[in-house]
Amino acid sequence: MNIFSVSLDMTMFIKKLLSEEEFHDNFNTVDFVKKTLVCFSLEDKKPLWRLWGYAYNNPGVEHAEIIVLRELSKFLGSNPMKKDSQYKVTLYATYSPCLNCCEEIWKFLQKEKVIMNLNISKFYNFYDYDNKISLKVLRKKGVEIKTMTLEDYKACFYLFVHPKEIFQPCEELDAQCERNEIDLDDLWNEVVICMCEIEDDIFRRKRQNSELFTSDGDENNAFIRLQNDTKTPKKDEQKEPQAKIPVKLPPIKYMDRKEGVKRKLSFDEPN
DNA sequence: ATTTTCAAT
Numbered sequence: 542m543n544i545f546s547v548s549l550d551m552t553m554f555i556k557k558l559l560s561e562e563e564f565h566d567n568f569n570t571v572d573f574v575k576k577t578l579v580c581f582s583l584e585d586k587k588p589l590w591r592l593w594g595y596a597y598n599n600p601g602v603e604h605a606e607i608i609v610l611r612e613l614s615k616f617l618g619s620n621p622m623k624k625d626s627q628y629k630v631t632l633y634a635t636y637s638p639c640l641n642c643c644e645e646i647w648k649f650l651q652k653e654k655v656i657m658n659l660n661i662s663k664f665y666n667f668y669d670y671d672n673k674i675s676l677k678v679l680r681k682k683g684v685e686i687k688t689m690t691l692e693d694y695k696a697c698f699y700l701f702v703h704p705k706e707i708f709q710p711c712e713e714l715d716a717q718c719e720r721n722e723i724d725l726d727d728l729w730n731e732v733v734i735c736m737c738e739i740e741d742d743i744f745r746r747k748r749q750n751s752e753l754f755t756s757d758g759d760e761n762n763a764f765i766r767l768q769n770d771t772k773t774p775k776k777d778e779q780k781e782p783q784a785k786i787p788v789k790l791p792p793i794k795y796m797d798r799k800e801g802v803k804r805k806l807s808f809d810e811p812n
Numbered sequence: 813a814t815t816t817t818c819a820a821t
Contacts, residue, residue: 577818598818605818636818720814774820 547741552608555594564702567635568662568694571715579605579664580633580701583613585654586626592616595701606634606642610649617653628655631687633697641677652766658685660693663721673728680729688721 569579582593698708
């Protein structure tokens with residue numbers, strides 16, 4: 542918190558359309574603007590929006606996702622879901638959520654029991670390992686996460702900017718979408734290293750305190766389970782389930798944010 | 813590394 546951030550809420554806009562300019566400034570895979578825009582809708586079983594709008598981050602105070610989740614919680618608090626109904630939240634975000642936001646999303650979903658689709662325009666600081674891992678965990682916990690395709694941009698534009706204007710993609714958008722899709726797919730397929738090998742690091746503490754990684758009460762951590770998910774166990778391994786968890790793993794290089802040493806994310810089958 | 817990434821000397 543800083544004293545200069547006056548609490549005038551210029552970050553949340555309910556049932557208001559975006560200008561075309563705002564859309565293109567933010568949903569832009571070329572410029573990495575230093576703000577985030579999240580468009581959201583909450584729909585019922587029928588394709589009828591109960592609540593919709595968009596939010597920017599509150600600079601230095603809160604990320605955009607947090608602001609959106611709070612608004613959704615507020616709405617759901619006074620409009621509880623009917624028994625036979627199922628709310629669905631759709632988000633179009635200009636950046637992928639960071640670890641903290643992933644955790645808040647998870648807490649929100651545990652409480653509200655809604656379905657969530659998360660469409661992202663570009664990756665936020667993917668050199669920070671935590672941002673990758675938390676996306677992986679969030680997906681594992683049931684959030685449908687994807688990078689925006691051209692069709693998604695069109696849909697987002699149609700829904701949040703103008704239903705009649707024609708969406709004009711910026712240059713190279715199609716190629717960028719494809720690349721994002723590949724990057725995300727790579728992330729889904731990446732094998733993640735067991736947490737017990739991780740050396741002292743502020744990130745480890747952050748993860749250990751994170752509900753995102755501990756809330757299903759399993760003694761093993763999310764990392765091991767994710768790893769097992771991504772590969773088909775060999776026949777002889779099935780007889781000895783414990784052998785699936787590798788004991789010796791390659792050392793992990795931790796990234797100092799300043800030094801920028803890339804940490805190792807994946808490894809080949811440990812034999 | 814694809815690095816000016818949810819800003820701010």
